[in-house]
Amino acid sequence: MGQVSYSIPEEMSKGSLVGNIAQDLGLDLKRLKTGKARLHVGNSAEYIELNKERGVLLIKERIDREALCKQTTPCALHFQIILENPIDNVTVKILIQDQNDNVPQVLYPVQTGGSLVAEMVPRSADVGYLVTKVVAVDVDSGQNAWLSYKLQKATDRALFEVGSQNGEIRTIRQVTDKDAVRQKLTVVVEDNGQPSRSATVNVNVAVADSFPEVLSELTDFTHDKEYNDNLTFYLVLALAVVSFLFITCLVVIISVKIYRWRQSRILYHSSLPVIPYYPPRYSDTLGTGTLPHVYNYEVCRTTDSRKSDCKFGRAGSQNVLIMDPSSTGTMQRIQSEKSILDEPDSPIEVSA
Numbered sequence: 001m002g003q004v005s006y007s008i009p010e011e012m013s014k015g016s017l018v019g020n021i022a023q024d025l026g027l028d029l030k031r032l033k034t035g036k037a038r039l040h041v042g043n044s045a046e047y048i049e050l051n052k053e054r055g056v057l058l059i060k061e062r063i064d065r066e067a068l069c070k071q072t073t074p075c076a077l078h079f080q081i082i083l084e085n086p087i088d089n090v091t092v093k094i095l096i097q098d099q100n101d102n103v104p105q106v107l108y109p110v111q112t113g114g115s116l117v118a119e120m121v122p123r124s125a126d127v128g129y130l131v132t133k134v135v136a137v138d139v140d141s142g143q144n145a146w147l148s149y150k151l152q153k154a155t156d157r158a159l160f161e162v163g164s165q166n167g168e169i170r171t172i173r174q175v176t177d178k179d180a181v182r183q184k185l186t187v188v189v190e191d192n193g194q195p196s197r198s199a200t201v202n203v204n205v206a207v208a209d210s211f212p213e214v215l216s217e218l219t220d221f222t223h224d225k226e227y228n229d230n231l232t233f234y235l236v237l238a239l240a241v242v243s244f245l246f247i248t249c250l251v252v253i254i255s256v257k258i259y260r261w262r263q264s265r266i267l268y269h270s271s272l273p274v275i276p277y278y279p280p281r282y283s284d285t286l287g288t289g290t291l292p293h294v295y296n297y298e299v300c301r302t303t304d305s306r307k308s309d310c311k312f313g314r315a316g317s318q319n320v321l322i323m324d325p326s327s328t329g330t331m332q333r334i335q336s337e338k339s340i341l342d343e344p345d346s347p348i349e350v351s352a
Contacts, residue, residue: 002025002090002091003022003084003090003092003093004019004021004091004092004093005091005092005093005095005097006019006057006092006093006094007093007094007095007097008059008063008094008095008096008097008100009096009097010063010064010065010096010098010099010101011062011063011064011101012059012062013059013097014059014060014061014062015058015059015063016055016058016059017056017057017058017059018048018058018059018094019056019057020054020055020056021050021055021081021090021092021221022054022055022059022323024054025090025328028110029052029053029054029055031083031265032050032052032055032083033052034085035083035084035085035293036085037050037052037081037082037083037084037086038050038081038082038222039079039080039081039082040082040089041045041077041078042078042082043078046060046061046079047060047061047063047068047077047081048060048094050081054201055095058091058146063096065096065097065099065141065172066102066139068096070139071139071141073141073142074095074096075095075096075097075141076093076094076095076096077093077094078090078091078092078093078094080092085319090292091282097142098141098142098144099144099193100140100144100162100191100193100194100195100196101140101195102138102144102197103133103138103140103191103197103199104136104137104147104189104190104197104199105136105137105138105190105199106134106135106136106138106139106189106197106199106201107135108132108133108135109132109134109201109203109319110132111126111201111202112226114138114309117127117203117204118203118205118206119131119132119169119203119205119206120206120208121171121175121203121205121206121207121208121323122207122208123175123176123177123179123207123208123209123211124175124209124265125171125174125175126171126174126175127165127169127171127172127173127174128170128171128172129171129175130161130168130169130170131169131170131171131203131205132168132205133166133167133168133169134149134162134168134169134187134189134201134203135167136166136167136189136199136201138191140191140193143192143193144191144192144193145191145192146191146192147167147189147190147191147192148164148165148189148190148191148192148203149162149163149164149165149166149188149189149190150162150164150187150188150190151185151186151187151188152186152187152188152200152250153184153185153186154183154184154185154186155180155182155184155185156179156180156182156183158172159171159172159173159175160172160183160185160205161245162185162187167189169185176205176291179207180207181206181207181208182203182205182206183205183206183207184201184203184204184205184206185202185204186200186201186203187201187202187203189201197242204250215258221275227241232246237307241322248284276289
């Protein structure tokens with residue numbers, strides 16, 4: 001019946017339009033329905049679907065060109081649309097255009113994180129000495145995979161250069177004894193896509209003639225990095241602790257102020273009667289008596305009326321003076337030792 005082809009970019013979202021197959025083939029929508037149009041494909045069935053109501057091809061699942069075709073060019077989906085009554089078929093080809101959706105991957109030098117790898121350059125190296133080569137790849141295809149290299153930062157930019165096409169790092173002048181042993185280069189690897197994507201790689205170079213000299217300098221490299229990382233961590237931790245303590249103290253002070261203010265307001269507006277408090281031995285001077293409400297006393301008597309020595313007797317529970325607040329005087333309870341009190345020669349002394 002015919003053949004039709006489409007070209008779409010990769011990474012199209014699900015449900016995106018690929019093409020209007022009915023319009024492109026000059027078919028009536030009724031023909032797609034009555035002919036029971038269906039796709040006859042292999043792996044393409046998971047990416048493309050046919051909508052017979054609209055007569056269009058749609059994206060069923062997102063297409064990743066690199067996963068589908070890897071480095072094969074061109075990358076395309078091939079399938080057929082089968083019709084019945086009468087039987088007919090249409091060949092469909094969908095080209096998948098590469099998008100710059102991957103960043104370059106640096107293969108060498110390997111970024112090892114904690115450990116430190118350095119390239120060694122002797123002090124006798126001449127101009128054009130090959131230090132190392134940065135190796136990178138891009139899984140995209142076409143111009144999106146073209147890579148270029150450039151030197152972004154360097155300890156001594158007058159000593160090294162990077163080949164823009166091959167990534168080779170070479171000396172551009174004679175190495176001297178005044179050059180620092182530790183040299184650090186930062187190389188940027190950039191692809192040719194629109195917009196371009198890039199990756200960076202750090203290259204450590206040791207300018208020395210002997211291995212012990214290189215070893216000592218590389219140890220300093222690692223110690224400096226660890227020291228800087230620890231210093232940053234402790235500074236951030238100290239700042240967080242100080243901020244927390246400051247905020248906590250501020251909240252506590254404000255809370256105490258508010259609490260005291262509210263207590264003073266409550267007491268000021270309170271209408272409750274004031275109940276006076278008397279200490280346990282407080283004397284009621286407002287009444288007619290001057291003794292405490294409950295008062296214990298002792299009895300002192302002599303053994304003989306002609307002698308002056310006293311003999312004390314401890315008062316019991318009955319020797320208690322009780323003040324009646326509603327009366328104008330005090331009442332003394334009947335004492336059990338009445339016979340002693342009735343003796344004329346036995347004076348009684350009440351000790352307060």
